Amino acid sequence: MPRDFTLPDLGEGLTEAEIVKVLVRAGDVIAEDAPLLEVETDKAQVEIPSPMAGRVERVHVQPGQTVKVGAVLVSFADAAASPAAPARAAAAPKPAPAATAAPAAAGARRADGGPAPAAPSTRRLARELKVDLATVAGSGPGGRITDDDVRAAAGGGGSAATSRAAATPAASGAPAERTAPTGPARPLAPVGLQPPPLPRFEQWGPVERVPLSHLRRTIAERMALSAALIPHVTHFDRADITDLEAVVRDGFEPARAKGIYLTLTSFVLKAVTTALVKHPVFNASLDPGAGELVLKRHYHLGVAVATDRGLIVPVLRDVDGKPVLDLARELAALAQRVREGKAALDDLRGGTFTVTNIGALGGTGAIPIINYPEVAILALARARLEPVVRAGAIVPRLMLPLTLTFDHRVADGADGARFAAEIVALLESPGRLLLGL
Amino acid sequence: MVMGDLVREVDVVVVGGGPGGYSAAFRCADLGLETLIVDGDGRLGGACLHEGCIPSKALLHVAHVIAEAERARELGVEFGPPQVALDPLRKWKAERVVGKLAKGLAGVARAKKVEVVNGCGVFEGSRSLRVEGEAPQTIRFGHAIVATGSEPAALPGVTPGERIMDSTAALEVPDVPERLLVVGGGYIGLELGQVYAALGSRVTLVEMADGLLPGVDPDLVQPLARAVGKQFAEIRLGTRIDALREVGAEVEATFGGPPARFDRALVAVGRRPRSAGLGLETTRARVDGRGFIAVDGSCRTDDPRIFAIGDVTGEPMLAHRAMRQGKVVAEVIAGRPAAFDNVVVPAVVFTDPEVAWCGLSEAAARAAGREVKVARFAWAASGRAATLGRADGLTKLVAEAATGRLIGVGLAGPGAGELIAEGALAVENALLAEDVAATIHAHPTLSEGFMEAAESLLG
Numbered sequence: 001m002p003r004d005f006t007l008p009d010l011g012e013g014l015t016e017a018e019i020v021k022v023l024v025r026a027g028d029v030i031a032e033d034a035p036l037l038e039v040e041t042d043k044a045q046v047e048i049p050s051p052m053a054g055r056v057e058r059v060h061v062q063p064g065q066t067v068k069v070g071a072v073l074v075s076f077a078d079a080a081a082s083p084a085a086p087a088r089a090a091a092a093p094k095p096a097p098a099a100t101a102a103p104a105a106a107g108a109r110r111a112d113g114g115p116a117p118a119a120p121s122t123r124r125l126a127r128e129l130k131v132d133l134a135t136v137a138g139s140g141p142g143g144r145i146t147d148d149d150v151r152a153a154a155g156g157g158g159s160a161a162t163s164r165a166a167a168t169p170a171a172s173g174a175p176a177e178r179t180a181p182t183g184p185a186r187p188l189a190p191v192g193l194q195p196p197p198l199p200r201f202e203q204w205g206p207v208e209r210v211p212l213s214h215l216r217r218t219i220a221e222r223m224a225l226s227a228a229l230i231p232h233v234t235h236f237d238r239a240d241i242t243d244l245e246a247v248v249r250d251g252f253e254p255a256r257a258k259g260i261y262l263t264l265t266s267f268v269l270k271a272v273t274t275a276l277v278k279h280p281v282f283n284a285s286l287d288p289g290a291g292e293l294v295l296k297r298h299y300h301l302g303v304a305v306a307t308d309r310g311l312i313v314p315v316l317r318d319v320d321g322k323p324v325l326d327l328a329r330e331l332a333a334l335a336q337r338v339r340e341g342k343a344a345l346d347d348l349r350g351g352t353f354t355v356t357n358i359g360a361l362g363g364t365g366a367i368p369i370i371n372y373p374e375v376a377i378l379a380l381a382r383a384r385l386e387p388v389v390r391a392g393a394i395v396p397r398l399m400l401p402l403t404l405t406f407d408h409r410v411a412d413g414a415d416g417a418r419f420a421a422e423i424v425a426l427l428e429s430p431g432r433l434l435l436g437l
Numbered sequence: 438m439v440m441g442d443l444v445r446e447v448d449v450v451v452v453g454g455g456p457g458g459y460s461a462a463f464r465c466a467d468l469g470l471e472t473l474i475v476d477g478d479g480r481l482g483g484a485c486l487h488e489g490c491i492p493s494k495a496l497l498h499v500a501h502v503i504a505e506a507e508r509a510r511e512l513g514v515e516f517g518p519p520q521v522a523l524d525p526l527r528k529w530k531a532e533r534v535v536g537k538l539a540k541g542l543a544g545v546a547r548a549k550k551v552e553v554v555n556g557c558g559v560f561e562g563s564r565s566l567r568v569e570g571e572a573p574q575t576i577r578f579g580h581a582i583v584a585t586g587s588e589p590a591a592l593p594g595v596t597p598g599e600r601i602m603d604s605t606a607a608l609e610v611p612d613v614p615e616r617l618l619v620v621g622g623g624y625i626g627l628e629l630g631q632v633y634a635a636l637g638s639r640v641t642l643v644e645m646a647d648g649l650l651p652g653v654d655p656d657l658v659q660p661l662a663r664a665v666g667k668q669f670a671e672i673r674l675g676t677r678i679d680a681l682r683e684v685g686a687e688v689e690a691t692f693g694g695p696p697a698r699f700d701r702a703l704v705a706v707g708r709r710p711r712s713a714g715l716g717l718e719t720t721r722a723r724v725d726g727r728g729f730i731a732v733d734g735s736c737r738t739d740d741p742r743i744f745a746i747g748d749v750t751g752e753p754m755l756a757h758r759a760m761r762q763g764k765v766v767a768e769v770i771a772g773r774p775a776a777f778d779n780v781v782v783p784a785v786v787f788t789d790p791e792v793a794w795c796g797l798s799e800a801a802a803r804a805a806g807r808e809v810k811v812a813r814f815a816w817a818a819s820g821r822a823a824t825l826g827r828a829d830g831l832t833k834l835v836a837e838a839a840t841g842r843l844i845g846v847g848l849a850g851p852g853a854g855e856l857i858a859e860g861a862l863a864v865e866n867a868l869l870a871e872d873v874a875a876t877i878h879a880h881p882t883l884s885e886g887f888m889e890a891a892e893s894l895l896g
Contacts, residue, residue: 120865123778
């Protein structure tokens with residue numbers, strides 16, 4: 001049976017892409033990870049590597065064609081006519097789940113009673129991505145399941161649900177988990193919303209209908225989804241960044257000598273991440289289907305970047321482990337890649353929290369909408385010199401307005417206030433901020 | 438009832454300081470959880486270090502040295518009959534082996550800030566543990582890990598005594614009895630039987646089943662069976678002990694004939710989980726009919742705050758299984774997606790020759806209806822075995838017929854316990870026979886047998 005390779009989830013809610021180049025032909029024998037195609041989304045042009053090794057049987061797409069996520073791109077012939085085929089138990093019946101235990105935790109069993117053939121590290125990945133290995137067809141030697149097979153299965157959905165909760169997050173010392181789960185997680189009730197039909201605007205005067213651009217539509221869908229699903233709550237605060245601004249000013253020229261454009265944003269990213277470590281619920285996603293909060297033990301911060309095509313949110317990875325200078329350098333490079341349309345797929349996905357800085361355009365504050373499925377977003381407005389009372393006297397201080405919007409299903413107003421106060425405190429104390437304390 | 442007025446709060450309390458318990462506690466500490474160990478003997482290492490794996494291996498090393506010296510005669514080297522002095526032997530075992538390792542563990546615990554409390558832990562519900570002993574106190578925990586291990590099982594109707602020993606007593610080597618009766622042909626009976634035979638005892642072994650090491654493929658047992666056939670005075674298979682009692686300074690045993698007299702008896706008929714008296718009935722954790730605590734694939738009991746690992750959760754009762762489970766549980770408690778999903782738990786019998794296996798045995802694979810291919814490499818064809826004067830070994834592979842994937846490995850011969858690591862790596866990682874066959878193995882080594890056997894599977 002041939003194996004089909006479909007357009008994977010490109011992240012950021014993108015649902016389709018245009019084929020720019022096809023790099024393989026029928027009959028080619030290619031290695032795993034060899035480039036298959038180049039596709040362009042509204043956000044970036046990316047190369048799609050082959051998830052498996054084998055002989056290309058058929059290419060289903062041609063340059064210029066727009067394809068949806070899930071559409072078949074390339075079919076591979078079955079792995080050499082070895083007797084390996086029967087081992088691929090794609091259609092094998094799922095193992096009967098243990099009465100009370102989580103199936104994935106017990107180790108995925110195949111129809112023949114043997115364990116799913118995969119390395120321990122691959123099995124760990126499957127647990128992380130909630131993929132039931134018993135339902136994954138392995139593309140490795142003799143049907144061995146590779147990391148890419150697991151990722152493909154996770155992207156494809158379907159089978160994943162059975163293996164949920166390899167580890168129901170147990171209460172630890174983290175402040176996020178005040179109450180330990182006392183039973184199995186259950187899905188939240190679904191939210192169903194259908195937009196009512198629009199009136200005929202023509203009856204009141206002439207109108208013009210303009211189709212939405214690809215990116216505009218994506219943004220519209222994402223924002224509507226977020227606003228409809230997430231009960232937003234917004235908290236306002238202000239940080240006195242007079243001292244921090246002096247640090248930025250002091251460091252600006254020496255940094256520029258090293259080719260780094262030092263900005264306030266990189267310090268804010270540092271402050272946010274330091275605060276996120278202490279307030280993990282804001283670095284999370286709610287899984288309503290499971291009735292679980294997914295606490296992310298990684299800190300990838302999205303930073304909203306305005307481009308001439310619209311708003312794009314590239315992602316800076318592992319911000320927690322990086323000094324401010326590195327953040328500044330990476331942020332500049334990332335923003336440039338995005339503006340030039342050269343961002344890689346991984347530049348655009350996997351964010352855990354978003355920061356948006358609208359200060360350049362003025363304003364005194366904005367209420368942002370959460371970048372679904374994250375839990376919170378922080379907006380910065382323009383910092384201004386303001387009269388502030390200090391020790392009974394009015395002094396001019398540079399005040400930065402901050403707006404934190406977060407998911408009220410996950411956190412309460414007091415939690416938001418504490419988290420925002422932590423960010424403010426860090427911004428007001430550059431020493432603490434730089435020490436990451 | 439004595440109640441401590443001291444109430445402590447910790448993230449994790451571990452009940453039992455054996456290999457499972459300390460592995461769990463150390464990993465918890467690494468993951469930032471405040472962790473406390475409550476141990477009935479106030480020590481780390483458990484039965485494994487103090488009255489099990491480690492002291493028995495120390496004694497087996499002594500037996501091995503004696504056996505090698507004897508074998509040297511064939512090579513033209515004569516050492517003369519061994520003179521065994523028990524006091525220095527016991528001192529070496531207790532101080533240089535067990536003592537040194539125990540000190541090392543205590544040092545690790547200090548460095549990781551894991552406190553060890555001496556006392557018996559008794560649960561009082563799903564959140565607190567009462568500690569009875571020299572420092573009575575109550576510990577409120579976020580999570581608890583039960584790692585109380587196992588203890589030697591007694592023979593029904595037999596009263597243990599000074600001369601009717603369990604493995605713990607036998608490891609103390611109170612003396613070298615002239616006539617020793619070993620009840621049980623499992624790994625404990627065989628290991629200790631060989632120790633005493635090497636020290637000079639006439640050993641009689643009685644086993645209820647029809648073969649030694651019940652459950653292990655007979656071809657893997659054969660080299661060991663042949664060796665003990667020579668070392669032991671008598672081996673009685675398919676034989677039940679009808680009566681066993683102390684009579685004066687002797688032991689009288691009846692097994693299908695007139696009573697026989699021995700100087701000591703060792704009862705090694707298995708181990709029992711230690712789940713009684715822990716107050717588990719005040720929690721939601723469930724204990725099955727044989728005393729094992731029921732756990733899921735994350736080693737979680739039916740009580741979501743309480744985990745259990747190691748011997749107290751079932752077979753195979755092996756320290757390294759408990760250690761892995763301990764680390765898994767620590768990660769689960771820390772919110773990581775861990776699971777005890779290991780495919781193999783290697784088993785080693787440290788006799789001479791050693792026997793080791795992992796994954797499915799040939800018999801188990803066939804019984805499960807798996808279509809398998811089996812390869813055997815006899816060490817008679819191994820250059821390294823020849824240079825050691827040991828051609829009695831065997832390397833055996835069980836592979837899935839359709840794919841050539843290795844699903845079981847068995848070894849018999851000197852060093853089998855070390856060699857099985859490669860088998861465990863191959864099976865755990867779902868490697869094919871071809872992968873092993875194409876991996877260069879150093880020549881001349883016993884490990885080549887693994888490669889040779891894999892090659893023969895390729896046809």
